[in-house]
Amino acid sequence: MDAYGGHGTQDGGAEVPRPDPAPRPGPGGAAPADAAPVTEEAPTAPAEAPPSPPRTGVAALSPRYQIGAAVALAVVAVAVCVHIGMVFLHVAPSNTVTKAHGEAIDEWIYPEFEQNWKLFAPNPLQQNIAVEVRAEVRTADGETRTTGWYDLSAEDGRAIDGNPLPSHTQQNELRRAFDFFTNTHNADGRPVGVRGTLSETYLRRIVLLRLDRDGAAGPGGDVRRIQVRSRSTAVPPPSWSRERVSLKPVYRTMPWWDVPAAGNTTQARAAAAGGAR
Amino acid sequence: MNRFSLTLSTAIARVTEAARAPYQSAVIRIGFATTWLLFLLREFPHRAELYGPDGPWSWDLAQQLLGMNHAFTVLMWSDSRMWFETVYALAVAAAALLALGWRTRTASVLFMVGVLSLQNRSVFMGDGGDNVLHLMSVYLVFTRCGQVWSLDARRARRRDAARARGELAVDRVGPALWAASGVVLVAATALGRFDGQEWLVPSLLWAAWAAQAAWWLAGRFRRSPQPRILLDVITNMLHNGALLVIMAEACLIYATAGWYKIQGSRWQDGTAVYYPLHLDYFSPWPALGDLLAASGIMVMLVTYGTVAAQVAFPFTLFNRRVKNVLLAMMMVEHAAIAVVLGLPFFSLAMIAADAVFLPTPFLRRLGSLAARAAGRVSGRPGTARVPGPRAPQPAEQPQVGSPM
Numbered sequence: 001m002d003a004y005g006g007h008g009t010q011d012g013g014a015e016v017p018r019p020d021p022a023p024r025p026g027p028g029g030a031a032p033a034d035a036a037p038v039t040e041e042a043p044t045a046p047a048e049a050p051p052s053p054p055r056t057g058v059a060a061l062s063p064r065y066q067i068g069a070a071v072a073l074a075v076v077a078v079a080v081c082v083h084i085g086m087v088f089l090h091v092a093p094s095n096t097v098t099k100a101h102g103e104a105i106d107e108w109i110y111p112e113f114e115q116n117w118k119l120f121a122p123n124p125l126q127q128n129i130a131v132e133v134r135a136e137v138r139t140a141d142g143e144t145r146t147t148g149w150y151d152l153s154a155e156d157g158r159a160i161d162g163n164p165l166p167s168h169t170q171q172n173e174l175r176r177a178f179d180f181f182t183n184t185h186n187a188d189g190r191p192v193g194v195r196g197t198l199s200e201t202y203l204r205r206i207v208l209l210r211l212d213r214d215g216a217a218g219p220g221g222d223v224r225r226i227q228v229r230s231r232s233t234a235v236p237p238p239s240w241s242r243e244r245v246s247l248k249p250v251y252r253t254m255p256w257w258d259v260p261a262a263g264n265t266t267q268a269r270a271a272a273a274g275g276a277r
Numbered sequence: 278m279n280r281f282s283l284t285l286s287t288a289i290a291r292v293t294e295a296a297r298a299p300y301q302s303a304v305i306r307i308g309f310a311t312t313w314l315l316f317l318l319r320e321f322p323h324r325a326e327l328y329g330p331d332g333p334w335s336w337d338l339a340q341q342l343l344g345m346n347h348a349f350t351v352l353m354w355s356d357s358r359m360w361f362e363t364v365y366a367l368a369v370a371a372a373a374l375l376a377l378g379w380r381t382r383t384a385s386v387l388f389m390v391g392v393l394s395l396q397n398r399s400v401f402m403g404d405g406g407d408n409v410l411h412l413m414s415v416y417l418v419f420t421r422c423g424q425v426w427s428l429d430a431r432r433a434r435r436r437d438a439a440r441a442r443g444e445l446a447v448d449r450v451g452p453a454l455w456a457a458s459g460v461v462l463v464a465a466t467a468l469g470r471f472d473g474q475e476w477l478v479p480s481l482l483w484a485a486w487a488a489q490a491a492w493w494l495a496g497r498f499r500r501s502p503q504p505r506i507l508l509d510v511i512t513n514m515l516h517n518g519a520l521l522v523i524m525a526e527a528c529l530i531y532a533t534a535g536w537y538k539i540q541g542s543r544w545q546d547g548t549a550v551y552y553p554l555h556l557d558y559f560s561p562w563p564a565l566g567d568l569l570a571a572s573g574i575m576v577m578l579v580t581y582g583t584v585a586a587q588v589a590f591p592f593t594l595f596n597r598r599v600k601n602v603l604l605a606m607m608m609v610e611h612a613a614i615a616v617v618l619g620l621p622f623f624s625l626a627m628i629a630a631d632a633v634f635l636p637t638p639f640l641r642r643l644g645s646l647a648a649r650a651a652g653r654v655s656g657r658p659g660t661a662r663v664p665g666p667r668a669p670q671p672a673e674q675p676q677v678g679s680p681m
Contacts, residue, residue, distance in 0.1 A: 057294030058510060065503045069293065072511045080518040084525045091533045111348035111475055112393065112415060115408050117533035122541030124552040157557035166561060166619045168402050169323045173333070175558055176401045194345070198338055202401070205333040209326075235555045238548060240573035 082108075091117060130154060130231045131178050133207045136256070140220030149229070152210050174210075177203050178230065189254055203228065204257055229253040296516040299424035300640035301633050305523065306385070306422035307376050308629025309413050312406070313392060314372035316622045317365070324365050327395075327402050330356045334399045348397035349478035351390060354470050364394055375417075378427020383454050385422065386485050389414040393478060406623030409630055412526060415478075418485065419519035421512065426644060455489055462486055520633070527630045528591035531607075535587030544584055547577030553618055561619035569617065583610065600634060607631050 058069045086108040089098050098105060109115075130153035136146050152174055159170040181203045184196040191197050207226055217223050232250045237243040291297070320327055330336040336356040343353060352364055368391030375384040392414040396407055403411075423429040436446045462482060465471060471479040488508075495504040543549035553559050554566035570576055586606055593600040608628050615624035 056506060056509060057290050057513075059290065059294075060506050061510065062503055065507045068507055069510050073289065073293065073514055076511075076514045076518045080521055083522055084529075087526065087529055091529055111346045111397070112477060113412060115412060115530075117405070117530045118537045119405060119534045120549065120553055121534060121537035121544070123543045124541075124549050125556060126543070126552050128555075128557050130557070153557060160558065160561050160619055161563070163561050163619065164616070165319050165621055167320060167323050168404070169320075169326050171558055171619065172402055172404055173326070176404075177333070180401055194341065198341055202334055202338055205335065205338075209333055235552055238551045238570060238573060238576070241548065 083113075087113060087115070091115060127232045127234045128153075129175075129178065130233070131174055131207075131228065132231060133211065133226055133228050135211055135216050135223045135227075136225040137217040138222045138224050139218055144224070147216050150211065150214055150216065151231075152207070155210070155214075174206055177206050182230075189252075200257075204259075208259065223259050225256045225258055227254060227256045292517045293510045293513055296421040296424060296513050298520055298633075298637070299421075300426075300637050300644070301635060302420050302422040302516070302520060303378070303424065303426040304632045304635065304640055305413070305629055306378070306381070306417060306420070307426065308632050309410055309417065309626065310372045310376035310388060312622055312625040312629055313388070313410050313414075314369065314376060315625070316406075317369045317372060317395075319622075325358075325361070328352065328365070328398050329361050330358060332399065334401060339398055342400070343397070344473070347473060347475040348393070348400075349474050350394040350397040351465075351470070352394050352398040354465075364391070367391060368395055378423040378429050380451065380454060381421075381423025381427055381429050382418075382485070382489070383458065385414075385417045385420075386458075386482065389418050389478075390482070404620070404623055406620065406626040409530070409623070409626040413523065413626075413630065415481075416519050416523050416526070418481065419515045420523075421516045452493075455486070455493075458486055523630070523633055524594075527633060528594070530627075530630070531587045531590040535584055535590070538584045539588065544580060547573075547580045550580045550583065551576050559618040559620070562617065565617055586610070594634070597636070601636060604631055604634050 058066055058073075061069055086105055089095075089101075089105050090109045090113070092098065130151055132149045132151050132153075134147050134149045136144060138144055156170045156174060160166045163170075177199070180195075181199040184192050184199045186192055191200055204226065207228060208223065211217070211223055211226070230252045232252070234245045234247055236247055237245050296302070317324075326332045336353070339350075340353060343350065352361060354360065367387065371384055371387035371391045375381065375388045378384075392410055396403055396411050439446045466479070466483075492505075492508055492512075495508050498504050538544040538549070541549065543552065551570045554570050560566050569579075586603055590603055590607065593603045608631050611624040611627045611631070615621040
């Protein structure tokens with residue numbers, strides 16, 4: 001609170017701000033009652049101003065209204081304390097209290113107060129995870145061919161390079177989608193729960209959008225199937241470090257996914273519900 | 278015991294008689310609203326891909342996820358492109374109006390609706406910066422953040438001046454806004470648009486709307502000024518409580534970020550900062566990263582310094598001077614993160630959150646500098662167009678940020 005020290009010194013005694021207690025004929029909820037028109041005593045030296053009784057705050061209320069104010073104060077105080085406590089428990093590590101009352105905490109926090117501040121913690125990510133994709137396309141003259149691998153993360157990286165204002169579409173979209181995907185799939189690449197299915201559809205739609213932009217299918221062609229893989233490469237240790245880390249990329253390859261008929265991105269929406277496996 | 282009750286009554290007086298920290302609440306209002314505004318403008322070319330009905334996170338996918346988490350968004354009211362464009366435009370307008378402090382309370386509610394609607398529609402597009410804005414947009418609704426540096430404050434000054442001249446100022450915009458939001462609220466509720474969403478945000482919207490009506494009615498109640506004073510007292514309590522929550526939230530952000538880092542081996546061995554600088558997604562200026570990472574000692578100092586500052590920050594609030602030093606450090610570090618890690622909007626949001634701890638004299642100096650600069654730009658020295666800081670008394674008068 002000492003952040004406001006400079007301010008706190010100014011509101012004692014006669015300078016206490018006061019609303020005009022007189023009812024206002026002024027219309028409009030938007031025109032809340034204003035200040036007492038500046039009277040002569042206000043701007044002059046506070047020392048000379050007689051200590052007038054405060055006309056705001058609970059002291060200005062009659063006992064009956066003071067009860068109302070007390071109740072309101074209690075409600076606000078409790079709500080503030082509970083909220084801060086709940087947010088604390090939400091961001092704290094799993095502990096005795098969260099184990100016992102996890103449900104109540106989640107009930108309070110979700111959906112609007114969810115938060116995660118483990119920024120680069122406990123350890124920063126130490127590998128670059130690139131998402132790559134290749135497609136099986138049916139060309140305009142009816143041939144089927146498989147494209148090479150497109151490194152979509154490298155495309156993002158190039159878009160971010162030298163960019164003072166990277167877009168969320170470049171920095172977050174694919175990166176977080178793939179995070180979501182890996183978090184909702186088990187080691188064999190099978191989706192876990194509804195979120196698993198959602199994440200797969202999401203990733204497929206991003207990938208199709210990107211392939212479309214890259215013109216992967218060629219003029220008049222059509223993407224029939226896609227295959228996604230991730231390539232994880234460790235960040236080489238700093239030059240001054242004696243650590244040795246394998247810089248060989250590790251690949252994780254997903255199975256081929258069918259693209260629903262006319263699988264361009266605008267129509268892929270219809271397929272959102274239907275799994276492509 | 279006597280001392281205790283004295284302290285208690287002083288404390289109660291403090292939280293009920295005025296909406297504290299007018300400059301701090303104004304600076305965070307401007308900070309968060311501007312951050313979101315700049316973000317929306319920057320993403321304007323990408324808006325459909327991020328939040329549009331046909332984006333990769335399609336309307337149907339969002340529908341399924343929202344069916345599970347019940348988060349608030351008006352974007353699911355329709356899957357038409359037109360509706361999406363309207364909401365995006367309204368979100369931009371609300372952010373601009375909140376930054377300017379035009380009908381601050383209403384603007385803050387609309388700002389919250391805009392932030393929550395877009396972010397909850399596509400949760401996987403956001404990052405830490407979005408998360409900060411999400412929380413703060415809700416907290417801001419409870420504050421009287423338009424007491425200074427706002428069009429509302431200017432309007433109040435002009436109205437007072439008019440009244441002093443004996444003119445009657447009639448406000449038509451306020452009631453019109455209130456009526457319009459009432460129509461929207463009634464329609465949305467009657468059409469079941471809030472069904473399936475968690476009760477919190479819809480009831481907050483209704484409460485804000487009802488509070489404005491109550492405030493207006495209490496002002497017209499001629500028999501006694503008491504109802505109006507009571508509402509004023511409650512509004513002050515809410516403001517002060519929300520401000521405390523905002524400060525606690527900022528502390529929790531730093532505490533979490535710091536304490537979890539302590540447990541990481543890379544933060545312990547002093548190399549942690551090196552790694553994000555070499556991630557493809559967070560290195561817009563690879564040469565800059567290499568330069569910063571060239572010296573092992575340098576990296577270790579920054580690594581340890583970051584953890585120490587984050588862990589220490591909440592505790593430094595007990596000492597004004599140390600707090601101010603650390604605050605300056607945090608702001609500089611966030612400014613650096615904006616450039617080096619390519620996270621400008623996250624950094625802006627964090628700087629705005631930090632600003633709640635800035636000392637009042639500093640903010641007032643900043644305000645008069647800004648007013649003077651604005652006066653110079655407009656070529657009318659002395660007649661600042663930007664509402665400058667006001668004397669302490671009017672600044673604390675509870676009118677401007679009150680309901681609506």
